[in-house]
Amino acid sequence: MSEQNWAGTHTYAGRVVSPRSLGELQRVVAGAPHMRALGTRHSFNDIADSEVLVSLRELPADVEVDVDAASVRVAAQVPYAAVAMAVDAAGLALHNMGSLPHISVGGATATATHGSGLRLGNLSTAVTGLELVTADGGILLLDRDDPRFAGAVVHLGAIGVVTHLTLALEPRFDMRQDVYLGVPWDEVLGDPVGVFGAADSVSVFGHWSGERAEQVWLKSRELAPPPDAWRGGVRAMRQVAPVDDGGDNTTRQGEAGPWHARLPHFRFDRQPSAQGDEIQSEYFVALEDAASALSAVRGLRDRIDPLLLVTELRTVAADDLWLSTAHGRNSLAIHFTWRSRPAEVAALLPEIEAALEPFAPRPHWGKWFASAHASERYELLEDAVALMRELDPSGVFRNAYTRRVLGLE
Structure with missing residues (x-):
């Protein structure tokens, strides 16, 4: 039986091997001409595919x-x-x-x-x-x-x-989580640092048409109740979700709780999101370009919204990891959860990427994107590729994805 990823957007070509010890894993790796490690299958593209797929699920979960x-x-x-x-x-x-x-x-x-x-x-x-x-x-x-x-x-x-x-x-630490409804897009575009700096973790959800974002989630270590009105939106007084969730989202009504029950959006004991029947894309731009980049995407709203389940906007602090999507720059992440209409989504992605091109977008490595030049956004790409060659001189861990995206033969 063919193996698929969680969302059903990719069917793996390889066979799955599940070693039961570290020694067995070492022997499998040493004997495989080409192989990749297979995790929980939440990537939406072929990044994990190869002739042999190694799952670690039978090894001790230390x-x-x-x-x-x-x-x-x-x-x-x-x-x-x-x-x-x-x-x-x-x-x-x-x-x-x-x-x-x-x-x-x-x-x-x-x-x-x-x-x-x-x-x-x-x-x-x-x-x-x-x-x-x-x-x-x-x-x-x-x-x-x-x-x-x-x-x-x-x-x-x-x-x-x-x-x-x-x-x-x-x-x-504990956190509380609050949702504001109907915050105007002008607030988000006019002061992205203020909006995304309003709590420890902030997510903006919605569609690109209309004048207001549908929901803004504020997750904060500050446990005092926030105001009922904020930036033109009103605080939700009941459980809400960006997509009808059937109760799989974490509590968001101001009730304080442990960090691990507030920072994630979804409960671990429920199937997340749209039951996997979706496609995801995400692009990272410098935070200083947030307003211009968002305006550029809004220009495609009539093309985007008919295919969209929901968009989420988040921020990520800069780091020094060579292939991190936030390498060297505080970043805005523009995320799209698409309806499972692959041909139409694939046709639209080049338009979105063209609109974002002036802002040097970096796609999420594990989601759908169209550009064959995504890796060119990384200053240390050559160093990263050299390290891959150093640690894997025979190309055991190279695949179609590394050839297409990194130019790593």
Whole structure:
């Protein structure tokens, strides 16, 4: 039976192998001509495809919290929700989480997956150590003292099979979550720093037609009740969601709760979003270009909205990771959750990318995009490709995606 990703947007060509020990994994890697690691399958494109797909699901799901060091060593296949439970029980917290707590730590950090926050880096910025099996079956340990580390964290699966990661932690905290309805687009375009800096984590949801964003989610460590009106919008007094969620979203009505139940958008015990029947795209531009970039996309609203389930706008703090979508610049992430109409979405993406071209957009590595030149937006691309060649000289971890997107044969 053919294997597919979570959304059904890609059917994998390879066979899945699930080693039961580290030694078996090393032998599989050393004996495979071409292979890739397969995580929770939340990528929407062919980034993880190859002749052999290695799943780590049968290996021990280690989560080892070091309270004194304020860190956690975690097996790459473990979902963020499981890490969060162990970390919180030890009185600690992750600095940020993505909208889905279902995704694996290894897959999310390899692609620079993110949450939201002007001062919060993406999930990859918490990584302080990597343990991986290289193409010859050997074990390589990397930490922040290694000059290759910043090039290895966001690796797109092209340097080896990461088995464990170490993540930095901080003291646990509570948050409240509030939603404002009907904030005018003019407020978002006129003062993006003010809007996205209004809480620790801010998400703007809606469609591109009309004069108002439908919902703005504010997630804050400040537990005092916010005003009933804010920037032309009104605070929701009942449970709401951008898409009819059937109760799969986290609480958003001002009730304080632990960080791990507020930073994600979705509950771990429910199937997220539109049950996977969707396509996702996302583009990152410099925060200073936010107003102009958003105006450019709004110019295509009549083309976009008929295919759109919802758009989400978030921010990501700048970092120094070579292939991070926020490398070197505070970024606005413009996300599209599309209806499952692949031919029409594929035809529209070049138009969106052309509108964003003046702002040097960087597509999310694991979502749909059209440009064959996406990697040219990265100043350290040549260094990253050189590192991939150094750690995988025989090309075991190269695939159609690395050839098309990175020019890595």
